[in-house]
Amino acid sequence: MSDNLVNPPELQSRFVDVPNMPWVETDFPGIEMKMLYKDEQGRSTIMFRMAPGAVVPAHEHTDFEQTFMLEGSLEDDEGKCTAGTYVWRPAGNKHIARSPDGAVFLSIFTRPNRFFEGAKFFTEDGKE
Numbered sequence: 001m002s003d004n005l006v007n008p009p010e011l012q013s014r015f016v017d018v019p020n021m022p023w024v025e026t027d028f029p030g031i032e033m034k035m036l037y038k039d040e041q042g043r044s045t046i047m048f049r050m051a052p053g054a055v056v057p058a059h060e061h062t063d064f065e066q067t068f069m070l071e072g073s074l075e076d077d078e079g080k081c082t083a084g085t086y087v088w089r090p091a092g093n094k095h096i097a098r099s100p101d102g103a104v105f106l107s108i109f110t111r112p113n114r115f116f117e118g119a120k121f122f123t124e125d126g127k128e
Contacts, residue, residue: 023049030054042111050074050099061093063110072103081105 007013016036023032030051037045042063050056050072066088067074073082076095081087089095 018047028054028056031056036106042109044109044112045106046109047104047106050103052100052102054099054102056097058094058096058116059113060116061089061091061109062112062114063091065089065093065110065113066108068106070104070106072099072101072105074099074103074105 018034018036021034023034025031026033031054032049034047035044036047037043047070066086067081068086069081069083071083073080074087074097075081076097078095079087
């Protein structure tokens, strides 16, 4: 076996230049995102930036979701996720997420969320 492994193009790593990606506005005031990964099955990895006081309206996690907080904090009625901490939510979890002081975090979704007030999840409305 050689010291160099070469994958065919479809199996090669994809490197994403996150610092140079532009922040994209979402349909929610004060919330911007960088879509790092998205596929046809609804899986996605998204970096979010929330302005102080921004709110993610009532929604349900339709499958397993994970969030790692890079800066600031995100809170709901069950607790608070602060810089350097991680939270995961099972399918069926419902909540409203608030960021009183602003936040930057990475979220990994297995399937898009379902919002109760008719808003669409970021991967459903064609934005990338």
